Amino acid sequence: MTRWVMIADLRRCVGCQTCTAACKHANATPPEVQWRRVLDMEVGQYPEVKRVFVPVGCMHCADPPCMHVCPSTATRQRADGIVTIDYDLCIGCSYCAVACPYQARYKTDTASFAYGDAPMENEAAMFDPKRLAVATKCTFCSDRVDAGLARGFKPGVDPEATPACVNSCIASALHFGDKEDPRSNVSKLLDENEHFRMHEELGTDPGFYYLWDKTVKEGYERGGEGK
Amino acid sequence: MSYGPRPWMQLHWDVRAALNFIFGGTGCGFILFSAFVPLSPRLAQVALLLGLALVAAGLTAVWMEIGRKLRAVHVFFNPMTSWMTRESFVAVLLFASGLAAAWSGSARLAVVTALVAVGFIYCQGRILRASKGIPAWREPTITWLVFWTALAEGAGLFLIFSALAGMSMPAAVAGGLALAVVARALAWSVYRRRVDAALVPKARAAFEPAGKQLYQLGAIVPLALMLTGGVIESFTTAAAVLAGIAALATGWRFKFVLVTRAAYNQGFALPRVPVRGGK
Numbered sequence: 001m002t003r004w005v006m007i008a009d010l011r012r013c014v015g016c017q018t019c020t021a022a023c024k025h026a027n028a029t030p031p032e033v034q035w036r037r038v039l040d041m042e043v044g045q046y047p048e049v050k051r052v053f054v055p056v057g058c059m060h061c062a063d064p065p066c067m068h069v070c071p072s073t074a075t076r077q078r079a080d081g082i083v084t085i086d087y088d089l090c091i092g093c094s095y096c097a098v099a100c101p102y103q104a105r106y107k108t109d110t111a112s113f114a115y116g117d118a119p120m121e122n123e124a125a126m127f128d129p130k131r132l133a134v135a136t137k138c139t140f141c142s143d144r145v146d147a148g149l150a151r152g153f154k155p156g157v158d159p160e161a162t163p164a165c166v167n168s169c170i171a172s173a174l175h176f177g178d179k180e181d182p183r184s185n186v187s188k189l190l191d192e193n194e195h196f197r198m199h200e201e202l203g204t205d206p207g208f209y210y211l212w213d214k215t216v217k218e219g220y221e222r223g224g225e226g227k
Numbered sequence: 228m229s230y231g232p233r234p235w236m237q238l239h240w241d242v243r244a245a246l247n248f249i250f251g252g253t254g255c256g257f258i259l260f261s262a263f264v265p266l267s268p269r270l271a272q273v274a275l276l277l278g279l280a281l282v283a284a285g286l287t288a289v290w291m292e293i294g295r296k297l298r299a300v301h302v303f304f305n306p307m308t309s310w311m312t313r314e315s316f317v318a319v320l321l322f323a324s325g326l327a328a329a330w331s332g333s334a335r336l337a338v339v340t341a342l343v344a345v346g347f348i349y350c351q352g353r354i355l356r357a358s359k360g361i362p363a364w365r366e367p368t369i370t371w372l373v374f375w376t377a378l379a380e381g382a383g384l385f386l387i388f389s390a391l392a393g394m395s396m397p398a399a400v401a402g403g404l405a406l407a408v409v410a411r412a413l414a415w416s417v418y419r420r421r422v423d424a425a426l427v428p429k430a431r432a433a434f435e436p437a438g439k440q441l442y443q444l445g446a447i448v449p450l451a452l453m454l455t456g457g458v459i460e461s462f463t464t465a466a467a468v469l470a471g472i473a474a475l476a477t478g479w480r481f482k483f484v485l486v487t488r489a490a491y492n493q494g495f496a497l498p499r500v501p502v503r504g505g506k
Contacts, residue, residue, distance in 0.1 A: 043500050050500055071311040072301035094239035095311055098358040102410020104490055107239070107294055110261045133294030139378040152404050167488035196498050202359055213502040 002061070003081040003139055003205040004155065005179040007165070007186050007195070008055040012173035015040055015053030022168030023057075026141065028126030031114055033106045035138035036165040055165070055174060058083060058104040058138040059198070059206030066096035066105065074135070082140045082205055090134035097135060102206075105137045140176070141165075156185050179207070181195045191215070234427045234494035237361055238486075240399030245486035246288035248351055249380075249479050250374065254405075255344035256381015257388070258325065262341035264385070264397045268332045274388065275329040278381075279322060282347070286318060304411070314350035320348055339417050348377040355485075362425035363434075363489045374415040376478045379407035383474030386467040395466040401453050408474055412446040415481075425493070433488040437481045445477030452454060 015038055023029070023036035039054040060083045067083060074090035077083050077096075096161045097105040111132060113119040119127055141163035148154075148161020155161040156177030165175040177186035194213040197206045254277075261274035290299055305312045321343045328336035352370030359365050382404035387395055415438055426434070449470035456466025 005466070010497075011503050033458050039495055041495070041497065043497055052501060054495065054496060054497065056495060064359065067309040069311065069354075071303075071305050071309040071315065072298070073304045074301075087302055089298075089304070090295065091298045093292070093293075093302070094310065094352075095309075095358070097239040098237050098360050098364070101360045101493065102495075103360065109294060111283065125337075194499070197491065198495060198497075200498075204359070210497075210499075211501075214498040 001180050003179045003207065004060070004145065004176065005186055006140070007175040007189055007211060009173045009211040010054065011211065012171045013038065013055060014171050018168045018170055019055060019165035019174060022164040025122055026164035028123045030108050030112045033108060033136065049179065052065055056102060057111060059102050059204070059208040060140060061207065062205035063203065065099040065101070065204060069095045069099040071095065082142050084139065084142065085135055085137065087130040087134050092133045092135065097153045101202050101204065105135050107133065107135055109133045123219055185204040232494055234491040237480045237490045237492055240486055241292065242483070242487055243288045243292040245483050247285040248373070248482045248486060250281045250285030250288070250406060251351055252348055252377030252482065253380040253384055254278045254285065254476065256377040257281065257384045258344040259341045259378065260381050260385040260400050260403060262337040264399055270392055271337065272329045272332065275325050275340065277388070279325045279498040282318065310350050310353040314347065314354060317343060317346045317350055317459040348374050350466065360492050361490045362493050363430055363485065363491070366418060366422040366425070368414065368421055372418045375407055375414045375483060379404065379411045379474045380478040382407050383471035384470035390464050390468045396456065398462055401467070404470065404474055405450055405453065408449050409448040412442050415441045426490045430489040430491045433484055437484040440477045441481055444473050448473045
């Protein structure tokens, strides 16, 4: 089995928003819709305050509440874990949007473009009236992943089969891969680093991991070399 | 502890969604009481149709909110897991049995309709409970709060209906209202205690006045009015109407606040802070 997951290394993300721009370009999302967002968070208590940049979006949960509540079966889950929306089935009731603990879903009722009424070239090429008045969200660039796989590329390794946000990341903070493959890039990263998932207490089993420190192995000290 | 982007009010469901909970709950509560109170055939028919009309008004309001209105029939596609789908199926049953009961005058069908109405109220509670993105909704006791609120509203409306129809205050409904407003206040108390830690200050502030009213105007006042009406005969009808209005209005306000004012998400949180650099 395959489970595609994404990893954000919080130590590396610089908050440049290139992933946000790449996602908007690849998916031609309208203004105010950001399937890949980067939060600028201030964490800690004075004087131990840090600024952290946190990429967020659809977490492609293994147990997605959005799918369970969807009355039209528009929201589904693929065998590889990617949560999808069938725009032809969705009725735009927004139940999924209030069920999502990550505020990852959007609904826009009318067409709008980045610069006034006329779409840019990529917006015109990608404009899809089916996406109006229905729920939309990050797809993990599933079309790109599928097309890449069909051509023999490896998601997370080859850019041709990797989501746009991961490809664009200037700091190698974002990673994509198969968590079920113990030799994959993401499995290694999760093995070598301390990580968490957001709002894990809600039991949705999100497929988006955040790295925050190196794993402390026996005989090693945090941040130092092995003894 | 994080101080990142703070939780914000959900803007996906507005007053149109709130109206479904308001009218749906009141209509079903009203149907429930109308099925168990002896009424003339004509009044029983009017009561059933009024209850169904309220439910229909709520469903119409929420239909106005969906993005693709002509696809509304798709709402029936996921009975396996979606409480919205289940509510829709129950609504079909409710209208089928309710209209049949009104047309035939069958008391048995009216009772069946009342039981289906209870199912409708339960579905509405579960719709909110399944909304994991909204802490004020996902608290499990919301189901009971929605249930007792609907019953209090239904009983309140039935008292007003009885007065308008020239009936004396039905003891069963007066007792039902007393039970419902007390149960609603208790359900609110339990819910409020359990949900408190998950609420942001703004949600708490939005809840506070509406919740207080469930105690004061929504429970104490109706009970006092009905007690007074029971003692002073000339005041009985007026007391019943006022008690009904108080129970109804406080329930409606509470649901409006629950859906459109206290429905903050939980924002984002970092349980760990990134460790940058080395020694």
